Amino acid sequence: MQATLTELRRQTTRFVRPVINGRGKLTVTEHGEPCLQVVPVPRIDRKAALEALRSIGPVNLPPRK
Numbered sequence: 001m002q003a004t005l006t007e008l009r010r011q012t013t014r015f016v017r018p019v020i021n022g023r024g025k026l027t028v029t030e031h032g033e034p035c036l037q038v039v040p041v042p043r044i045d046r047k048a049a050l051e052a053l054r055s056i057g058p059v060n061l062p063p064r065k
Contacts (some may be wrong), residue, residue: 001015016038049054
């Protein structure tokens with residue numbers, strides 16, 4: 001999907017909502033030239049992240065001041 005800066009300012013939800021829902025990416029143009037690309041960020045798998053932290057084991061932290 002492409003949008004100019006003016007279109008993005010006037011109808012933000014129309015252009016940004018599909019990116020938030022993960023259905024594509026948005027290219028913003030200025031004077032007909034692409035200048036910015038907005039892509040969705042994948043969600044973090046919390047269970048996998050917790051297992052990765054557990055596999056590190058106990059971590060010795062420096063003493064508090």
